[in-house]
Amino acid sequence: MYYSNPQLQIKTALANSQKDKISLNKNKGQHDHLKQTIVYFNGLKSIQYIGNNDIPEIDENNILVAESEILVANRRIELNQTPKIEGMLLKKSPYQIQGWQQRWAQCSDNRLVYYLPENRNTPFGIIDFNIMTYSLQEIIDQHGNIIEFVLVPNGSTKNFIFKAQNPLDTQKWLNAVKESQKNSEGAKKILNSLNRYPKFWKTDRISNEQLMKIGESGDILLFRGIGINCEIQRKLTGSDYDHAAVLLRQPSGSLYMLEATGYFGVGLCSWKDLINNRWFQLYEKIIVRRLEIDRDFQFLRNFQEFVNENMGQKYQLTPIKQVRIASTNQEINNQINREERTIFCSAMIAALYKKLGILDQKKSTALYWPGSFQSKNRELQMLKGSLYPEQLIDFSDI
Numbered sequence: 001m002y003y004s005n006p007q008l009q010i011k012t013a014l015a016n017s018q019k020d021k022i023s024l025n026k027n028k029g030q031h032d033h034l035k036q037t038i039v040y041f042n043g044l045k046s047i048q049y050i051g052n053n054d055i056p057e058i059d060e061n062n063i064l065v066a067e068s069e070i071l072v073a074n075r076r077i078e079l080n081q082t083p084k085i086e087g088m089l090l091k092k093s094p095y096q097i098q099g100w101q102q103r104w105a106q107c108s109d110n111r112l113v114y115y116l117p118e119n120r121n122t123p124f125g126i127i128d129f130n131i132m133t134y135s136l137q138e139i140i141d142q143h144g145n146i147i148e149f150v151l152v153p154n155g156s157t158k159n160f161i162f163k164a165q166n167p168l169d170t171q172k173w174l175n176a177v178k179e180s181q182k183n184s185e186g187a188k189k190i191l192n193s194l195n196r197y198p199k200f201w202k203t204d205r206i207s208n209e210q211l212m213k214i215g216e217s218g219d220i221l222l223f224r225g226i227g228i229n230c231e232i233q234r235k236l237t238g239s240d241y242d243h244a245a246v247l248l249r250q251p252s253g254s255l256y257m258l259e260a261t262g263y264f265g266v267g268l269c270s271w272k273d274l275i276n277n278r279w280f281q282l283y284e285k286i287i288v289r290r291l292e293i294d295r296d297f298q299f300l301r302n303f304q305e306f307v308n309e310n311m312g313q314k315y316q317l318t319p320i321k322q323v324r325i326a327s328t329n330q331e332i333n334n335q336i337n338r339e340e341r342t343i344f345c346s347a348m349i350a351a352l353y354k355k356l357g358i359l360d361q362k363k364s365t366a367l368y369w370p371g372s373f374q375s376k377n378r379e380l381q382m383l384k385g386s387l388y389p390e391q392l393i394d395f396s397d398i
Contacts, residue, residue: 239371
């Protein structure tokens with residue numbers, strides 16, 4: 001369908017996402033409504049789907065549209081520039097018998113992250129001053145040298161004790177940590193909601209507030225849904241996640257997500273609506289993988305073309321029904337007029353990334369699943385740009 005009226009296209013896309021969220025809410029926890037769907041995965045065919053068949057009705061004329069049109073923009077807010085330092089630190093184990101242990105550490109962007117020396121790809125602990133308030137203590141010897149520094153989360157009995165190989169290097173690390181802490185959200189107000197989570201420092205998180213500031217067009221969202229149908233899909237695809245979407249930043253600063261919904265077409269959901277309607281509670285968790293890439297004129301133009309071609313389209317997009325669809329973005333768009341056109345949420349992302357020159361045009365979009373974009377998939381080959389490791393979006397302060 002071609003939309004000559006941008007407002008109509010936006011309303012249709014918003015309605016698609018709203019219907020999807022209403023349907024998700026109805027299906028949450030239900031086990032007794034079956035719908036048969038043919039599932040294709042790695043050449044194998046099975047019949048499996050569990051969910052409510054009721055299709056919610058929404059009057060698109062009653063949808064309020066905040067934007068006159070959807071424009072892809074690059075509105076990166078510069079973060080406070082803090083000194084970056086990395087190297088080996090000694091961390092005191094909470095277990096006395098283990099004493100001091102070597103950790104490879106990095107301090108930048110209001111975070112102190114440490115790793116096991118033999119595995120610098122996966123953080124072993126994350127101290128993020130933007131989502132937790134910490135007090136900083138200095139340990140001084142009899143000569144006035146700083147030999148250790150201690151970070152204590154607000155409202156917690158946990159502490160993190162570090163030192164370098166010598167007092168001079170310890171001072172350098174302390175200065176970098178002080179600067180990161182001073183410019184953080186945790187220094188502006190008391191943040192301690194993470195105390196509700198055991199070993200919260202083991203999970204890389206980003207607050208909803210931070211994401212709204214730094215989220216950019218092309219960042220990937222991964223969803224772990226609630227319910228038996230989501231569980232079946234994750235098992236079938238060998239993935240930790242069952243849905244995926246991409247962020248879209250407006251020139252006004254508003255944040256949206258573009259998604260291929262279950263039965264309703266390509267939807268558009270404003271982040272504000274996601275929060276105000278508490279739709280994030282429809283999922284066990286939502287993950288973001290930020291895309292590091294030069295968002296130049298060509299990037300924005302190609303992204304805009306993809307949005308214009310796909311947003312609000314009414315062809316069927318079925319979560320667990322994956323068929324062998326065409327390999328290139330152009331071939332996908334040529335199928336719009338077919339009676340039934342099927343594309344999975346992650347296949348939409350793959351098609352977008354192909355158009356942006358990030359993924360190989362030769363690989364079929366049908367081979368991409370939500371798990372294809374998770375951090376532990378080492379087989380994802382990107383021709384340009386890179387994806388940051390997964391960050392759990394923290395909605396605890398909402």
